[in-house]
Amino acid sequence: xxxxxxxxxxxxxxFDGDYACGEGAMAAGCRFVAGYPITPSTEVxxxxxxxxxxxxxxxxxxxxxxASMAAVxxxxxxxxxxxxxxxxxxxxxxxxxxxxxxxxxxxxxVVNVQRGGPSTGLPTMVGQADMxxxxxxxxxxxxxxxxxxxxxxxxxxxxxxxxxxxxxxxVPVMFMMDECVGHMTEKVVIPEAxxxxxxxxxxxxKPPGEYWPYQLNGKDVPENVRAGDGYRFHTTGLTxxxxxxxxxxxxxxxxxxxxxxxxxxxxxxxxxxxxxxxxDGAEVVVLAYGITAxxxxxxxxxxxxxxxxxxxxxxxxxxPFPEKLIRSLAGQVKAFVVPEINYGQVVLEVERCAGGKxxxxxxxxxxxxxxxxxxxxxxxxxxxx
Amino acid sequence: MxxxxxxxxxxxxxxxxxxxxxxxxxxIWCPTCGIGTVVKCYATALxxxxxxxxxxxxxxxxxxxxxxxxxxxxxxxxxxxxRAIPFATxxxxxxxxxQVTVFSGDGxxxxxxxxxxxxxxxxxxxLLVILVNNFIYAMTGGQNAPTTPxxxxxxxxxFGNFEHPFNLxxxxxxxxxxxxxxxxxxxxxxxxxxxxxxxxxxxxxxxEVITPCSTxxxxxxxxxxxxxxxxxxxxxxxxxxxxDTSEVSIGFQEKIICGKFVDIEKPTFxxxxxxxxxxxxxEKYVPMPPEGGWIHE
Numbered sequence: 001x002x003x004x005x006x007x008x009x010x011x012x013x014x015f016d017g018d019y020a021c022g023e024g025a026m027a028a029g030c031r032f033v034a035g036y037p038i039t040p041s042t043e044v045x046x047x048x049x050x051x052x053x054x055x056x057x058x059x060x061x062x063x064x065x066x067a068s069m070a071a072v073x074x075x076x077x078x079x080x081x082x083x084x085x086x087x088x089x090x091x092x093x094x095x096x097x098x099x100x101x102x103x104x105x106x107x108x109x110v111v112n113v114q115r116g117g118p119s120t121g122l123p124t125m126v127g128q129a130d131m132x133x134x135x136x137x138x139x140x141x142x143x144x145x146x147x148x149x150x151x152x153x154x155x156x157x158x159x160x161x162x163x164x165x166x167x168x169x170x171v172p173v174m175f176m177m178d179e180c181v182g183h184m185t186e187k188v189v190i191p192e193a194x195x196x197x198x199x200x201x202x203x204x205x206k207p208p209g210e211y212w213p214y215q216l217n218g219k220d221v222p223e224n225v226r227a228g229d230g231y232r233f234h235t236t237g238l239t240x241x242x243x244x245x246x247x248x249x250x251x252x253x254x255x256x257x258x259x260x261x262x263x264x265x266x267x268x269x270x271x272x273x274x275x276x277x278x279x280d281g282a283e284v285v286v287l288a289y290g291i292t293a294x295x296x297x298x299x300x301x302x303x304x305x306x307x308x309x310x311x312x313x314x315x316x317x318x319x320p321f322p323e324k325l326i327r328s329l330a331g332q333v334k335a336f337v338v339p340e341i342n343y344g345q346v347v348l349e350v351e352r353c354a355g356g357k358x359x360x361x362x363x364x365x366x367x368x369x370x371x372x373x374x375x376x377x378x379x380x381x382x383x384x385x
Numbered sequence: 386m387x388x389x390x391x392x393x394x395x396x397x398x399x400x401x402x403x404x405x406x407x408x409x410x411x412x413i414w415c416p417t418c419g420i421g422t423v424v425k426c427y428a429t430a431l432x433x434x435x436x437x438x439x440x441x442x443x444x445x446x447x448x449x450x451x452x453x454x455x456x457x458x459x460x461x462x463x464x465x466x467x468r469a470i471p472f473a474t475x476x477x478x479x480x481x482x483x484q485v486t487v488f489s490g491d492g493x494x495x496x497x498x499x500x501x502x503x504x505x506x507x508x509x510x511x512l513l514v515i516l517v518n519n520f521i522y523a524m525t526g527g528q529n530a531p532t533t534p535x536x537x538x539x540x541x542x543x544f545g546n547f548e549h550p551f552n553l554x555x556x557x558x559x560x561x562x563x564x565x566x567x568x569x570x571x572x573x574x575x576x577x578x579x580x581x582x583x584x585x586x587x588x589x590x591x592x593e594v595i596t597p598c599s600t601x602x603x604x605x606x607x608x609x610x611x612x613x614x615x616x617x618x619x620x621x622x623x624x625x626x627x628x629d630t631s632e633v634s635i636g637f638q639e640k641i642i643c644g645k646f647v648d649i650e651k652p653t654f655x656x657x658x659x660x661x662x663x664x665x666x667x668e669k670y671v672p673m674p675p676e677g678g679w680i681h682e
Contacts (some may be wrong), residue, residue: 001681001682004680008670027682031479031673031678031680032475032478032479032678034471034474034475053662053666053669053670053671054666054669054670055671055673056671056672056673056678057673057678058478058479058658058678060474060478062471062474062504063471063501063504064500065503066467066468066471067468067470067471067474067500067501068471070464070465070468070471070472070475070501071471071472071474071475071478072475073464073475074444074464074471074472074473074474074475074476074479075475075476075478075479076463076475077462077475077476077481078475078476078479078480078481078483078677078678078679079480079677079678079679079681080480080677080678080679081650081678082475082479095405096465097465097466097468100464100465100468170414181457191589200680200681200682201679201680201681202681203681205435226677226679227462227476227480227483228439228440228460228480228482228483228676228677229441230439230440231460232438232439232459232460232461233460233461234406234454234455234461234462234463235461235462235463236455236462236463237463237464237465238463245406245408245409245455246455246463275631285658308422370593376579
């Protein structure tokens with residue numbers, strides 16, 4: 001369906017990434033946000049809490065991030081699209097209930113405007129070191145989806161996509177911004193509501209009594225229900241069967257966990273998103289995401305000016321990872337170069353997928369600023385030397 | 386007893402069976418545990434109060450009492466340890482017509498979940514909070530709780546507890562709860578009436594129910610069987626409606642002051658929100674619809 005015009009601020013704006021993300025959420029139909037103040041993410045909820053009273057949305061500033069994430073999972077079970085927003089330390093506190101969201105198969109969006117860590121780290125300065133936490137930060141086995149925007153425009157566009165993916169696969173979607181994109185102000189074009197595609201919460205057609213919350217009926221994702229419609233369903237964070245009833249057995253664990261994994265892994269080709277440039281005949285492929293992708297472009301241009309054939313992959317969806325793409329390139333390129341503002345997270349995934357056929361060279365630093373393009377350039381030149 | 390009456394008896398349904406997930410019975414609670422009694426009183430109150438059960442949701446945390454949501458035939462959520470109240474807050478705020486009950490234990494709601502408890506009370510969040518207090522972390526084997534009375538033994542205070550426990554009605558009342566009561570699970574009729582009355586109130590309603598844990602608390606403290614504890618409640622519970630909540634703390638094997646301590650009216654979170662935005666934004670204000678923020682084709 002198309003977006004509800006009540007949430008769409010059509011026009012040409014000059015927004016930072018945080019505001020654009022908030023606008024994207026409202027355009028996507030988000031009507032419940034719970035959050036706790038934390039730099040550099042707070043402007044997202046500050047945007048939302050000014051506009052929500054005009055469109056039937058509810059914002060609540062909870063007592064901490066544990067509560068924020070728990071409230072979001074609860075709210076999502078009323079059919080209301082729900083979101084929370086945080087940065088590193090708050091993201092750590094949300095992990096347990098992100099796991100609950102994964103286990104209960106709850107569509108919702110978690111925004112992390114990444115700053116430098118660990119611990120309190122660099123509250124006002126950039127980092128990209130929560131990427132593995134986004135994937136596996138909660139205990140146990142599950143698969144989630146994570147996106148990474150490179151601009152305020154994408155902070156708007158991809159927040160809508162994040163909500164849509166959360167509905168399609170019934171998972172919490174991690175929206176992994178970074179401080180630079182969050183605080184960067186650029187032109188943001190918000191289109192008319194009737195051209196913004198949103199995925200509504202499709203509820204089951206089955207009557208109460210015939211519906212079970214985790215019955216698959218041959219599909220990859222179970223049908224939705226919401227509290228208050230007379231279904232009197234049960235859901236739990238415990239290992240559960242198709243009825244949502246706890247079953248403490250290895251067999252049920254296998255069924256339950258395998259389903260959480262499969263619903264993403266079997267649909268990777270539909271979920272992955274990336275920009276690819278000049279991959280044909282590339283000697284070196286650089287892979288980056290978020291703000292680092294923008295810095296990388298300069299390094300690529302410098303190397304291309306020296307006659308090096310450099311391909312570029314910009315991850316838009318980071319998790320699940322475009323494994324097939326890397327595998328297919330691994331036999332062709334001399335090396336992958338992976339700049340990221342951490343000491344090696346996504347580069348390890350590139351290395352795994354390359355399977356020893358090409359090295360994956362990380363260009364790392366601890367955060368607090370973007371890369372010096374020369375460092376990426378040197379890595380590219382070193383790879384072809 | 387004739388064969389016929391036996392046959393009839395086996396086909397008779399228990400009066401609260403329609404409120405339970407009978408396909409999940411038998412439950413996991415120990416013999417002489419008090420939680421089942423509290424569930425019976427809650428179900429009886431639902432039956433006696435003209436609430437639309439389709440609009441009642443129940444949320445539990447983790448622990449023995451955390452299993453209650455799993456047995457109630459309502460929209461039921463077994464959430465994470467300590468987070469039943471914020472989970473319930475999300476449910477209530479995004480579908481305001483729901484009547485949301487939080488049903489959990491002392492450790493869950495006031496130990497790991499203590500911060501949420503005080504803030505939900507402060508906000509006067511529209512939740513009925515039923516707290517079953519067995520003075521101990523029972524599911525994990527009898528560890529010390531924020532409610533364990535001074536000098537009582539627990540598995541992590543084997544020489545007796547030296548930490549000051551919470552006085553829960555006082556905590557709830559001082560944080561802003563608009564309805565506060567305490568009973569033991571011996572007070573079946575009074576507890577049921579209190580549940581019924583609280584269901585007809587709004588805002589943050591807190592009911593503490595003292596229950597025996599004969600498997601752990603009672604055994605560690607040599608208090609006898611569940612029946613012995615019920616006798617203790619009979620002899621030592623004192624009903625004092627309207628008591629000053631600062632005077633209802635519970636000592637080890639001392640008097641248990643019961644009754645309704647607080648019953649006042651104050652705008653709930655949602656009432657305050659709606660009234661405030663209507664005042665400052667006028668016609669521009671769009672409240673969350675009672676049926677929630679579900680956007681659909």
